[in-house]
Amino acid sequence: MFFSFRDLSFAAGSQAPFVLSAALKAGEILVVRGPSGVGKSTLLRILARLQPASGGTAYLEEQPWQDIPSPIWRASVHYVAQKPALFDGSVADNFAKPFSLRTLSGTSPDPARTGALMETLKLPPTLWEQDARTLSGGEASRVAFIRGLLIEPKVLLLDEPTAALDETSRTAFYGVLGDWLKGAGRAALLVSHTDDYLDLPGLKFLDLAESRRRPLP
Amino acid sequence: MQTSTLPISYAQLTFSVLLVLITGGIASLLRLGLLKSLVWGTVRTFVQLTLVGYVLTYLFKLNSFWPVLLVTLLMSFVAARTAVKRTPNVRNYPTLLAFVSLLASTYLVGSIVTGLIIAPTPWYSPRIVIPIFGMLLGNSMNGIAISLDRLYADARARAAEIEALLTFGATPWEAIQSSVREALRAGLTPTINSLMVVGIVSLPGMMTGQILGGADPLQAVRYQIVVMLMIAAAVAIGCLLLVGFSFKKLFTSDGALQPFVGQSRQ
Known part of the structure; x- marks a missing residue:
């Protein structure tokens, strides 16, 4: 399996803890469903190693997560928050910043690809030099998505990526995500409240409310 | 210390209480609720610094x-x-x-x-x-x-x-x-x-x-x-x-x- 987790347990709220397992082949996308507050974001944050699980293991290309240093894991299994934090500076600075980190040193983003992504996602070229703090919610979430794609992660953890987008931008977003998944060695997890991802290839589903009702053996 | 130091005698030191009275007057006149702290603080200043004076004298002598x-x-x-x-x-x-x-x-x-x-x-x-x-x-x-x-x-x-x-x-x-x-x-x-x-x-x-x-x-x-x-x-x-x-x-x-x-x- 390309990306998987086994018996991943964590508590969310005051209810009984989850015990979750799932496995993705390259090119597949796992849609995490369930009512608000059930723990969908928590699951993504745990898989990004931003907070600990109380048990269980995630595997990237069959390698258990404890064998991979957390910075390398996080750059490979990249989490995009629902309300992404942009860095100080312009949009261009935001695209460049990750490449100043040691984990990604020696690589740099392809400006032609960045420009193409911006265009496909309906972001005007003038945005490039704009102060990132002045972006609208929809612009910020697309910039954060591009920023994440540029570092070439293996797995994308997308938390409500389209919540701030209008109809056209949503379609464009899923177009880019679908194309990205066709590349070699890629998979994604998606939390979404709407059903507009249904055209994506390789869809799988994990319903958190269901799995709580019938805990896996 | 230097010979030109003007010493303050204990009698002279007691005059500094006048200064406390001024502060206390302002504090009680405007009901700042600071009178107790002022008295306590004054006592502590006298006691702490006097003790430090003795400790320092002792330490300097020990050398x-x-x-x-x-x-x-x-x-x-x-x-x-x-x-x-x-x-x-x-x-x-x-x-x-x-x-x-x-x-x-x-x-x-x-x-x-x-x-x-x-x-x-x-x-x-x-x-x-x-x-x-x-x-x-x-x-x-x-x-x-x-x-x-x-x-x-x-x-x-x-x-x-x-x-x-x-x-x-x-x-x-x-x-x-x-x-x-x-x-x-x-x-x-x-x-x-x-x-x-x-x-x-x-x-x-x-x-x-x-x-x-x-x-x-x-x-x-x-x-x-x-x-x-x-x-x-x-x-x-x-x-x-x-x-x-x-x-x-x-x-x-x-x-x-x-x-x-x-x-x-x-």
Whole structure:
């Protein structure tokens, strides 16, 4: 399996803890469903190693997560928050910043690809030099998505990526995500409240409310 | 001390009670509710300083190494305790780390000043060493308290940004760098500002004391210059050490942000 987790347990709220397992082949996308507050974001944050699980293991290309240093894991299994934090500076600075980190040193983003992504996602070229703090919610979430794609992660953890987008931008977003998944060695997890991802290839589903009702053996 | 010192007798000292009466008059007239604290504070001032006077007299008479070492250690410890308690954004910070930071910075700077610049005989002369350490610790204590507090406050304010950096594979150090810089800047700013205005806005206490004590103003000024620069050095080292010890505490062993830093998010 390309990306998987086994018996991943964590508590969310005051209810009984989850015990979750799932496995993705390259090119597949796992849609995490369930009512608000059930723990969908928590699951993504745990898989990004931003907070600990109380048990269980995630595997990237069959390698258990404890064998991979957390910075390398996080750059490979990249989490995009629902309300992404942009860095100080312009949009261009935001695209460049990750490449100043040691984990990604020696690589740099392809400006032609960045420009193409911006265009496909309906972001005007003038945005490039704009102060990132002045972006609208929809612009910020697309910039954060591009920023994440540029570092070439293996797995994308997308938390409500389209919540701030209008109809056209949503379609464009899923177009880019679908194309990205066709590349070699890629998979994604998606939390979404709407059903507009249904055209994506390789869809799988994990319903958190269901799995709580019938805990896996 | 110098022969030109004008001594204050105990009888003259009692006149200073007049000053307390003035303060007390204002406090009771305007019902500031400070009268009790004022009386208690006055008593403490008299008692504490008189005791310190005796202790210093005793130490100066002894003029030996071990008591000086012991007293400076004790002073560092009290300063560390106080610094750690003065940080509203930080709970339960270990005194030991503040103690080690203060100890390293004041002993390093203190030995440069006493050993190299003032060079008394003996080199541990309590008349020099104890006041120097007092000034170093008083300022470093404030500096490290401000730095530590700012580090935590800034990390909390930037928690989302720090986590975003982590998701790109930043190490804790890379993710927290801007908060560390901010913390050091905050700790050092008061000291550097005081370098700007000294002699114009403020006549520092040490220099004033020496001049009142009958010393040549030009000599007092030289001492003051050394004191200002040594304070700046000690504050810089102290803040750097403490912030260096502290930033890792904001992260888990897996290099994620501690829940207490980022809790505001959800």
